[in-house]
Amino acid sequence: MIIRHAAVVDVEHARIISNQAIAIEGDTIRAVGPDRSLTRKFTAPRTIDAAGKFVMPGLWDMHVHFGGEQLIEENKDLLPLYVAYGVTTVRDCAEDISNFVLAWRSDVAAGKLLGPTIYTSGPKLEGHKPIWKGTIEVGSPAEVDAALDRLQAMKVDFVKITDNTLKPEIFLYAVKAAKTRGLKTSAHTPYALTIKQAAVAGLNSVEHLDYLIKAGSPQEASIGADYSAKKLSYGEAADKFVETFDPSYAAQEYRRLAVIGIYVTPTLNMTRILAYLDREDHSRDSALAYIGPGLRKTYEWRVERAAKATPAQVEARHREYELSLKVLPMLRDAGIPILAGTDVGYLNSFNYPGEGLHEELERYVEAGLTPQQALSSATITGPGFLGHSDRYGTLADGKVADILILNANPLNDVKATRDIRGVVLHGKWLDRGALDKLLADAKAKVARSNTEGAETR
Numbered sequence: 090m091i092i093r094h095a096a097v098v099d100v101e102h103a104r105i106i107s108n109q110a111i112a113i114e115g116d117t118i119r120a121v122g123p124d125r126s127l128t129r130k131f132t133a134p135r136t137i138d139a140a141g142k143f144v145m146p147g148l149w150d151m152h153v154h155f156g157g158e159q160l161i162e163e164n165k166d167l168l169p170l171y172v173a174y175g176v177t178t179v180r181d182c183a184e185d186i187s188n189f190v191l192a193w194r195s196d197v198a199a200g201k202l203l204g205p206t207i208y209t210s211g212p213k214l215e216g217h218k219p220i221w222k223g224t225i226e227v228g229s230p231a232e233v234d235a236a237l238d239r240l241q242a243m244k245v246d247f248v249k250i251t252d253n254t255l256k257p258e259i260f261l262y263a264v265k266a267a268k269t270r271g272l273k274t275s276a277h278t279p280y281a282l283t284i285k286q287a288a289v290a291g292l293n294s295v296e297h298l299d300y301l302i303k304a305g306s307p308q309e310a311s312i313g314a315d316y317s318a319k320k321l322s323y324g325e326a327a328d329k330f331v332e333t334f335d336p337s338y339a340a341q342e343y344r345r346l347a348v349i350g351i352y353v354t355p356t357l358n359m360t361r362i363l364a365y366l367d368r369e370d371h372s373r374d375s376a377l378a379y380i381g382p383g384l385r386k387t388y389e390w391r392v393e394r395a396a397k398a399t400p401a402q403v404e405a406r407h408r409e410y411e412l413s414l415k416v417l418p419m420l421r422d423a424g425i426p427i428l429a430g431t432d433v434g435y436l437n438s439f440n441y442p443g444e445g446l447h448e449e450l451e452r453y454v455e456a457g458l459t460p461q462q463a464l465s466s467a468t469i470t471g472p473g474f475l476g477h478s479d480r481y482g483t484l485a486d487g488k489v490a491d492i493l494i495l496n497a498n499p500l501n502d503v504k505a506t507r508d509i510r511g512v513v514l515h516g517k518w519l520d521r522g523a524l525d526k527l528l529a530d531a532k533a534k535v536a537r538s539n540t541e542g543a544e545t546r
């Protein structure tokens with residue numbers, strides 16, 4: 090297959106290279122170059138004319154979830170949805186259906202299942218009796234070692250660790266032990282530890298920007314100690330990190346964290362949605378039509394929690410989001426690599442697979458990132474984090490042919506990533522008609538489940 094007359098979006102250098110051709114063989118890009126010279130060297134049974142179009146690498150969503158033991162089919166049905174929105178790779182950050190996700194990972198890779206390339210943590214590590222389901226519960230170094238053995242046997246792509254009941258010393262042990270085994274870690278850091286302690290132990294990525302608000306408070310350690318001593322609840326401690334955030338201290342701390350080497354997945358859009366559930370009605374969101382009734386029901390957990398919030402708590406959530414918008418460009422300025430990720434898929438209300446990544450990128454630009462920086466977070470940084478830059482991240486010889494053909498220039502307006510003419514998914518061409526069919530099929534399936542559900546009620 091040859092894509093001709095394309096304006097190639099060179100995300101790394103923020104420039105457009107016009108009138109290029111891209112030769113693709115199987116799932117791999119064989120050559121990229123000036124249309125005239127390249128088409129002399131290569132012939133192909135199929136030519137895609139991209140005159141007037143903008144061509145860039147497929148998007149990566151670095152924080153999604155598949156979850157719900159009774160909702161296997163609904164989760165599987167989300168896979169084509171990602172593709173229809175131009176998301177060609179997802180990083181699954183754990184839930185309770187890891188065995189299915191691992192099977193889908195193989196089936197997508199083998200071309201048996203249409204979906205984005207999946208990287209997964211498998212089940213995450215937690216302490217004993219956490220609120221989360223499907224975790225591996227660890228309370229001692231020996232249990233961590235056994236858990237990591239299990240994860241390595243599953244050939245997971247990284248290790249996810251969360252802090253609900255995990256002891257801080259076991260958290261540090263897990264991060265170090267994973268590092269020794271050459272496994273990347275991604276986490277919610279226990280409040281009893283500073284983010285710097287986690288980074289020094291070898292933590293590779295901080296999930297959710299609020300943990301970097303915490304790192305930007307000069308009182309991070311003492312608030313954490315008060316939380317450990319049960320003088321503060323989790324929510325009170327979180328609010329205190331926001332209240333005591335100090336921009337000049339934070340700027341220095343972020344530079345130190347950048348030097349130690351840590352990535353962040355902000356999930357800014359999720360913070361925004363949760364912060365404004367008090368005043369935004371999502372019941373008419375058009376993307377709800379793609380979400381099965383079971384997954385939609387999981388949204389209620391967050392909604393009910395939000396409904397219980399006092400006016401002061403609502404105000405605190407708004408303040409936290411406003412601060413998050415200020416922190417994001419500070420992280421960029423400090424040189425902390427930003428991984429675009431959404432937290433979509435399960436539990437996290439009104440944040441939609443595929444669509445959510447576009448929202449996330451728009452939030453980044455609202456916060457002060459350039460469109461180029463936002464695009465970079467969704468194309469180049471993810472492969473860099475996972476160690477797959479040799480095959481992904483740019484349009485070049487030897488890279489996987491995961492390509493978006495857009496109707497407008499995303500370097501001018503990041504919203505152009507929504508305006509998709511077609512997607513090349515591992516060398517397979519899906520034009521606008523094919524993408525629309527994926528969306529229509531997803532919608533029809535959800536509509537059928539909704540009617541069946543209504544009949545059995």
Ligand SMILES: [Zn+2]
Binds near residue numbers: 152154182432
């Ligand atoms: Zn998450």
